[in-house]
Amino acid sequence: MHAEHVEETLLRARALIESTVSLHRRRTGGPAPVSRTDAEAVGQAMEQLVAGARRSVSLALVADGKFAVEARRTLARLPEEEGPGRPGPVVRVLCVGPAAEGAVDLLADLHLPQIEVRVAETDLREVLIVDGRGALVRSGAGPVGRDAVTVNDPAVVRALDLFFAGAWSRARPLARHLCLSPRLDSDQTRRVLEMLREGHTDEVAAQELHVSLRTYRRHVAEIMRELGANSRFQAGFRAVELGLLPSQG
Structure with missing residues (x-):
């Protein structure tokens, strides 16, 4: 999957996923694998998602909006170490388009030993993925109360993780971007x-x-x-x- 097709693929995947939510609820009576997250609850959803991070935190930022502000605040609370000799999760931040202007400040604000920032011009929705087990995707459309989508289904999160990896592999490290x-x-x-x-x-x-x-x-x-x-x-x-x-x- 090429980085330039990530946006279109994510949109198709999200439409397909959301179309199964009501069916899932009728069949199981349990929580849906995909749920809406109100704009005002985005920060809380991020904190809950990142709280259990052990291996990796992947974040794509597009603009300096509420999603970005809450994401930076959440990452700033990550411990540098889980314990003696046990570093915290690897953090990868992909700054897309307008967000590239604040990439240097973002890196300076987040004092994490295992963080890397890259820059890309490809189209990509803002997304936060933790350990390949959960994700939060900014919808960017609809009323304010439907600002993000929380994804818990393992297969869907894995797909999002792969899309992110594709965009990440084609992005340039921050140092190269500055030069x-x-x-x-x-x-x-x-x-x-x-x-x-x-x-x-x-x-x-x-x-x-x-x-x-x-x-x-x-x-x-x-x-x-x-x-x-x-x-x-x-x-x-x-x-x-x-x-x-x-x-x-």
Whole structure:
């Protein structure tokens, strides 16, 4: 599953999951594997979920909204160690889009020995996953009282964990993100890289981008220099590695 398809996959999975909730209740009479969490109860739901964390806490943040605020507050309460010689859970925070601007502050605020922050531009809903046993997914739609979905079903949580892992593997570490040249982080650069990856000739690419052939070739040369690439193929590989382009096939 490619990182750029994670959002669509999550939406399909959530729709399918929620369609089975009422049926599950009628058959078992027990609690549903998926339930709505009111916006005001998001913080409490996070605390309950993270309280039993032993191995891993995976968090995807998109914007500096209530979900992000409560998530940071909850993670700040995590103990650095579970006991003598027993470190706390591994914490992975994926900052997506607008959330990338606060990635440095987030890392500074969370004094955890086992935390890593990465940055990506892919579409992904905000989600908190703990030990592969429970998750909280921000819905981002509907009335305020339906702000998040709590997931307890093991199979569904496992799927969410795999989706997160796919996006994480294609994201760039925070240190690499900070070292990325502003010249590379632009729409023009991405369009040129897309032309290169699609195999367009310089003439066709220049026409598509509405620039002269000389200007296009200058852009290509500058991008290769910034990426430290010796060939156009290597430039494309490095672009995917840095998250400037999504991976394909």
